[in-house]
Structure formats: structure tokens, C-alpha cells
Amino acid sequence: MTKSTRTQSTGPAGSPEPTGPSDPSATSDSAAKSGGRRAYHHGDLRRAIVTAALDVISAEGPSALSLRDLARRAGVSHAAPAHHFKDRTGLLTAIAAEGYGLLAATLTDAADLKDAGVRYVRFAREHPAHFQVMFTPELLRANDLELTTARALAGERLRDAVSAVPPQGRGTDARLAGVAAWSLAHGFATLLLSHNLDGPVGDQDPEEVFRLLSGLLFQGSS
Numbered sequence: 632m633t634k635s636t637r638t639q640s641t642g643p644a645g646s647p648e649p650t651g652p653s654d655p656s657a658t659s660d661s662a663a664k665s666g667g668r669r670a671y672h673h674g675d676l677r678r679a680i681v682t683a684a685l686d687v688i689s690a691e692g693p694s695a696l697s698l699r700d701l702a703r704r705a706g707v708s709h710a711a712p713a714h715h716f717k718d719r720t721g722l723l724t725a726i727a728a729e730g731y732g733l734l735a736a737t738l739t740d741a742a743d744l745k746d747a748g749v750r751y752v753r754f755a756r757e758h759p760a761h762f763q764v765m766f767t768p769e770l771l772r773a774n775d776l777e778l779t780t781a782r783a784l785a786g787e788r789l790r791d792a793v794s795a796v797p798p799q800g801r802g803t804d805a806r807l808a809g810v811a812a813w814s815l816a817h818g819f820a821t822l823l824l825s826h827n828l829d830g831p832v833g834d835q836d837p838e839e840v841f842r843l844l845s846g847l848l849f850q851g852s853s
Contacts, residue, residue: 677715679705681729684722688760693723693770723764724772730761731781738788744801745845747792748816749838755820756837762820789813815845 683704687695698712698719705711716722737754741747755762764770771778793801793809801808819841822828832840 676705676707676711680712680715680722681726684726685760688726688763693764693767696722698722720770720772723770724775724778726761727765727771728775728778728781730758730765731778731785733758733761734765735781735785735788738785738792741788741792744792744796744812745842747789748812748845749842751789751816752820752823752838752841755824759824762824766817812845816841819844 680701683701684696687701696719698716699709701712701722702709712722716725734751734754737750738747741750773779789812790805790809793805793812796808819828819837823832823837828837
């Protein structure tokens with residue numbers, strides 16, 4: 632399920648955030664006293680930064696991300712996010728890698744190709760910020776090992792679902808059948824998230840609508 636586009640940028644506009652105090656994970660006094668900030672006190676700072684980033688992406692898109700702003704939201708020094716992710720591209724790459732891992736887990740043990748497609752749509756609905764970043768290659772570090780490994784695993788899960796369909800139901804070229812299946816699921820999910828299907832889908836369950844659509848494409852996928 633790897634995107635065919637390989638001309639990925641090593642990073643988006645913006646370089647690593649300015650260096651801060653020597654202890655990048657330390658909560659600054661001003662941050663702790665600021666009523667407008669959600670001060671970070673304990674636990675996994677890396678997770679806190681990712682969660683804050685996902686909130687921003689969901690509301691405003693990836694272009695609105697700023698490591699300095701995320702540090703302010705978490706109530707930590709502005710160098711703290713750079714300590715964990717190096718730069719904005721590193722953070723987005725980590726989010727994409729996490730997304731592919733979640734997608735692979737979602738596709739695992741799918742009953743058939745239709746079920747895999749339904750699960751793909753469900754993943755997009757439940758993780759819209761991950762979904763948006765995963766398929767915007769110019770935002771990511773293409774050679775990141777965690778990203779390439781997670782992406783390959785997700786692709787393998789989709790290929791497994793396609794391979795389970797009898798040749799008479801998908802044609803003789805399993806690879807093209809996989810592209811067709813991915814295109815249908817990804818296109819439906821993208822149109823759904825961008826509200827372009829509000830009229831056709833209406834009050835119906837989007838997953839059930841997709842199940843009907845997939846039956847039109849793969850007659851032998853049960």
C-alpha cells in the first residue's frame with residue numbers, strides 16, 4: 632500500500648526550533664504560572680507533544696504546526712520538542728509512522744477484502760490527523776526506518792486481503808487488484824473526511840455504504 636510517489640522531501644519549510652535551556656524537558660517557571668498553558672507535570676513528554684500535534688492538525692492542518700507552539704501548549708521549554716523529534720519534519724514523520732502502525736493493526740485479521748476496506752475507512756474516521764499526514768509525503772523524512780517499516784507492514788496487510796480473493800473475483804493481476812482496492816478505500820475515506828460525501832451518504836453508516844460499494848468492484852470478495 633506504499634504510495635507510488637517517491638519524490639519525498641527531506642522536510643517541509645522550517646528548520647529546528649531555537650535552542651533553549653540546557654534541560655529541554657524541564658517545565659519553565661513562566662509556563663507553570665501561565666494560566667493559558669496546560670503545564671506538563673509527569674509522564675511521557677514525547678506522547679504529550681504528539682497528542683498536542685494531533686489536536687492542531689485535526690483543527691488547522693499540518694501547516695499550522697510549530698514546535699514552539701506545541702511546547703507552549705505542553706508548558707515546557709521551547710527546546711523540549713526538538714529534543715525528542717529534532718525538527719518539525721521529525722515530528723510529522725513520527726506521527727505518520729504511528730499512523731501506519733495503527734493502520735496495520737486495524738487491518739490485521741480482516742475477514743475478507745471488504746472487511747479490510749471497511750476497517751481502512753474506520754481507521755481514517757477514527758484517526759483523521761494521522762491519515763492526513765501519512766499521505767502527504769513532502770512533509771515526511773522518506774528514509775526514516777520506523778516510517779518505512781510501518782508503511783511496509785500496512786501494505787502487507789492489504790496485500791494479504793487482496794490475495795485471499797479468488798482470481799475470478801479480482802482478475803489475474805493481484806498487484807493491480809490491490810491498487811484498485813486501495814484506491815476505492817482511500818478515495819472513499821478522503822471524500823468522506825472532506826465532507827464531499829455528506830449528500831450521498833447522508834445519515835447512513837459510512838462503513839455500510841462502503842461495504843456496498845466494494846461489492847460492486849470485487850464480486851468474489853464475499
